[in-house]
Amino acid sequence: MDGMSLLTVTVLAVFVGFEVVSKVSSTLHTPLMSGANAIHGIILVGAIIVAGQAADPWVLAVALLAVVLATANLVGGFVVTDRMLHMFHARKETPAPKDPAGRRENPGPNGLPARGEGK
Amino acid sequence: MTVLDPVWTSLLYLTAAVFFILALRGLSSPRTARRGNLIGAFGALLAVVTVFFSARLENIPWIVGAIAVGTAVAAPVARRVKMTQMPQLVALFNGVGGGAAALVALLELSHTGDPWVRLAIVFTLLVGAVSFAGSGVTFAKLQELMTTRPLVFPGLPIVMAAVLLAAVGTGVAVVLTGSLPLAVLLMVLGLAAGALLVLPVGGADVPIVISLLNAFTGLAVAASGVVLGNVLLVVAGTLVGASGTILTRAMAAAMGRSVAGILFGAFKGGSTAGSTAMSERPVRSSSAEDVAVLLGYAQRVIIVPGYGLAVAQGQHTAAELALALEARGIEVDFAIHPVAGRMPGHMNVLLAEANVPYESLKEMGEINPEFRTADVALVVGANDVVNPAAKTSSGSPIYGMPILEVAEARQVIFLKRSMRPGFAGIENDLLYEPQTSLLFGDAKDSLAKVLGAVKAL
Incomplete structure (x- = not known):
């Protein structure tokens, strides 16, 4: 892609980035930061490209280190954000917090299969 | 492995990018936040699958192995970390991405x-x-x-x-x-x-x-x-x-x-350091039983949770105390300062974990006018965010910071570990006011004692 198109895309992305989060309530600041943190784990795509082109074993070693780090960022980021948000979610479904049985039902089964759907 | 037409690769990347935008937008509203995060995860998965078909890549077994290692390390940590330790985990994930x-x-x-x-x-x-x-x-x-x-x-x-x-x-x-x-x-x-x-x-x-x-x-x-x-x-x-x-x-x-x-x-020269000098003025120290009486016979109580509550992992006890008070017909709210806890919104996450109903969590702008109708403001492990110096003393390092106006409440109770000033290192004059009483100790222990005393009323 040529420089001018990249610049166009970048400038537009800046404005989209400003727009989508400008009205977020402070309640969601932490999950939002965590979710944005997970998104930049997409550097994994870059790390895979570099590792896939590596001919020299040292280059491959460094590239694979990048793959491990990027995966940790991406996977860990989405999982921890999901855990945070799950708590907001669980609360809505259990209006009577005195019922411990209803409380326990939510965390386990809900979180994991939902992520599995993506695969 | 077959290689996709570059047009298809670009289209799939574009789709992933749109998913990321939708993810951020979803994360900005409580109702769609969780779905937003899943959309983001799906976009990431789509992009990672696409890259394997975008060009002829070597070393694929190695790459898949490295992804497996990264996942095996990060996913269990992310799943098991305590909610109070989440900020440092986010910092760690951010660092490895960089x-x-x-x-x-x-x-x-x-x-x-x-x-x-x-x-x-x-x-x-x-x-x-x-x-x-x-x-x-x-x-x-x-x-x-x-x-x-x-x-x-x-x-x-x-x-x-x-x-x-x-x-x-x-x-x-x-x-x-x-x-x-x-x-x-x-x-x-x-x-x-x-x-x-x-x-x-x-x-x-x-x-x-x-x-x-x-x-x-x-x-x-x-x-x-x-x-x-x-x-x-x-x-x-x-x-x-x-x-x-x-x-x-x-x-x-x-x-x-x-x-x-x-x-x-x-x-x-350190605006964050401030003065750590302590004054010798007397404070009114009270017992858990005294605090329980004040709370138990109030009509409206506002709990102000802070960093100390998060550190002591006292959020569950605070939630129980709120329930016990509500059972006595007392109206209880939690006043959440935007930076309470260790990250903005962190306190909301901690209290949500403790099953405090969403309607009881009030943001600063909403709750501040209500302090004057409250009988008791119970400040648990917070200091700087309720320090009137932010409004009154222009020389103070925290001058201009919006605070929760607990001084307006008829009675103010501080659960504090010690007289040590908060992070900003500034003394809080509110501690010496006549309507203020203090209960010293670890936030969780103090809350548990107060809870026991309330139940015994």
Whole structure:
């Protein structure tokens, strides 16, 4: 892609980035930061490209280190954000917090299969 | 492995980019937040699958193995971490992302002769390394592996300036020559700059720095997208850079600070340090039973949870106390300062974990007018966010920070560990007011004692 198109895309992305989060309530600041943190784990795509082109074993070693780090960022980021948000979610479904049985039902089964759907 | 037509690759990347935008938008509203995060995860999965078909890649077994290792390390940690320790985990994930971006840029250096691409490489190397080291120091501070107080030594500004000058010089040299050893040197300088940037930041300001470093990593990823000519990386990185900047400013504004003041305040003599002198004035110390009586016979109680509650892991006990009071027909609300806890919104997450109903969590603007109708304001492990000095004393380091106006309540009870001032290191005059009483001790222990006494009423 040529420089001018990249610049166009970048400038537009800046404005989209400003727009989508400008009205977020402070309640969601932490999950939002965590979710944005997970998104930049997409550097994994870059790390895979570099590792896939590596001919020299040292280059491959460094590239694979990048793959491990990027995966940790991406996977860990989405999982921890999901855990945070799950708590907001669980609360809505259990209006009577005195019922411990209803409380326990939510965390386990809900979180994991939902992520599995993506695969 | 078959290679997709480049048009298809581009379309799939575009789809992933749209998913990321929808993810951020979803995360901005409580009702759609969880779905937003899943959309983001799906977009990431789509992009990672696409890249395997985008070009003829070598070493695929190795790559898949590395992804498995990264997942095996990160997923269990993310699933098991305590909610109070989440900020340092986010810092850690952010740091490794920055490190990955820097490594990618380093390896691409030998593939290009274009000075503009080299400039993007230099930017990624430097910013990625700053983010990696800065996040590492932040992690150490939050995990209390090192002091949370600002760490300043004489000559720090000179060292910092020297490192930055050297980094700029090295960066120019890398753009001109494309030398790999110089690029490695640049990374080392970036690591030093990142550490020096965060060391002088005080504990209370650390969350803002995490957010800032998060935006930095986003920018590094965007620049690496320019290096690789990958639009998805450019869009995703820029989105995070832009939204992270907004978030950082919102957080700083909630504390009445400027981002520059936080980063460079310590250089100018330490606005975060403040005075730690303690006064000898008398305070009214009371027992758990006294506090229980005040609470149990009130009509309206507002609980102000703070950092101390989070550290003591007392959120569940606080929620139980609220339930016990509500069972007595008392109206109970939680007043949440935007920066209560260790990150903005962190207290909401902690109280949500303890099953406090959403309707009971009131944001500052909503609850402040209600303090004058409250019989008791119960301040648990908070100090700076209720310090009237932020409104009255213009010389104070926290002057201008919006506070919860607990002084308006008829009675104010502080559950505090000691008379030590809060993070900002400023004394709180409210502690000496006649309507204030104090119960000393660990927040969780004190709450448990008060809870027992309320139940015994």
